[in-house]
Amino acid sequence: MTTLGAVFRPQLPPERLRSVVESAEQAGLEQLWVWEDCFFESGIAAASAALAWTERLKVGVGLLPVPLRNVALTTMEAATLYRMFPGRALIGLGHGVQDWMGQVGARVESPMTLLREYAVAMRALLAGQRVTTEGRYVKLRDVALDWPPLSVPPLFAGATGPKSIRLCGEIADGTILTCATTPDSLRKSRELIDEGRAAAGKSDPHEVVVYLLAATGQDAAERIAADSEGAEAGVAGNAEDIAAAVLRLAEAGAGTVVLQPTADEPDPEGFVRFAANQVRPLI
Known part of the structure; x- marks a missing residue:
């Protein structure tokens, strides 16, 4: 299913988050995702608040830009x-937009x-291991979490290029x-x-999450057409x-489809209610 x-x-101000989150929870939406795009809002801070305001809703962070964050800090926050x-809580890692990473010297x-180094170290730390590694970028000496998760959660990664997408299969769950993903490209x-996954010897399930740019109501087609990415x-x-x-995305291999409103969506609370109450029953 x-x-x-x-x-x-994140084009919405942070103080708008609570009303959207509560609308999603009340409508019975399964997941709400937040982003850590530069230089809008913190993904972890937003997810923490969203989770605290709800009892059932799953909250994803997709994606955390790894050049911007020390792996020990990210793992502590995730744990x-x-x-x-x-x-x-669902956590996704990514390269970060390279221009943004350049702006902050990262x-x-x-x-x-x-x-690769980041995901391997983070998975080991989340599993309660004590990690020492001297990679090209990730360097840890005798690091272990005092409060690792009680069960090891799935770790997501996101990418666009073919080599990076293949890497996601190798290093992530x-x-x-x-x-921008069409059924054919999916x-x-x-x-x-x-x-x-085969290169890493993995046979466990691998969830694929796909964002779908969507709009309904007045000027929906115009708002979609104006989006340069999707x-x-x-x-x-x-x-x-x-x-x-x-x-169509599900048939092509998506296990989760996340409706992405346009940046100028006039009613974000209504959008999540629409997703839960009108779209969900049809799939």
């Missing part, structure tokens, strides 16, 4: 969420090497794909993910139109 979620876009809100020569991404793969229309697009 396909899981349905929605995104709280805290996993213990305080068991089974409800751009690295090999983003793939950093993501799930992959997050952008709203099938190709699944093949790359499976190649990475216009080709996005969908505008009523609940039936959007549900059909969700099902």
Whole structure:
């Protein structure tokens, strides 16, 4: 069965988060995702608040830009969420937008090497291991969490290029794909993910999360067309139109589809209610 979620876009002010989160919880939406895009809002701070305001909703952070964050700090923050809100926090790692990383002096020569080292170290720390590593970028000496998660949660990674998508299959438990993903490109991404999993000797399930740019109501088509990233793969229309697009992604290999409103969505609370009450029953 396909899981349905929605995104709280960071173009909204942080003080708007609570009303969107509570609307999602009350409507019965399964997941709400937040982003750590530069230089809008903290993904971990937003997720912490969203989880504290709810009892059932799963909250995802997709993605945390790893060049911006020390792996020990990120793992401490993630483990805290996993213990305080068991089974409800979802964490995704990514390269970060390279221009943004350059703005803060965090751009690295090999983003793939950093993501690999980072994910390997973070998974080991979350598993309660004591880690010493001297990688190209990740350097830890005798580090272990005092409060590791009671059970090891899935760790997600996200990417766009084929080599990085393959890496996600190798190092992560799930992959997050952008709203530029069409059913055809999703099938190709699944093949790359499976190649990475095979290279790592993995046979466990691997969740694929796909963002779907979606708009409904007045000027929906115009708002989708104006989006430079997701216009080709996005969908505008009523609940039936959007549900059909969700099902096409599910048939192509998505386990979770996360509806991404346009940055100028006029009613974000209404959007999450629409997703839960009108789109969800159709999938």
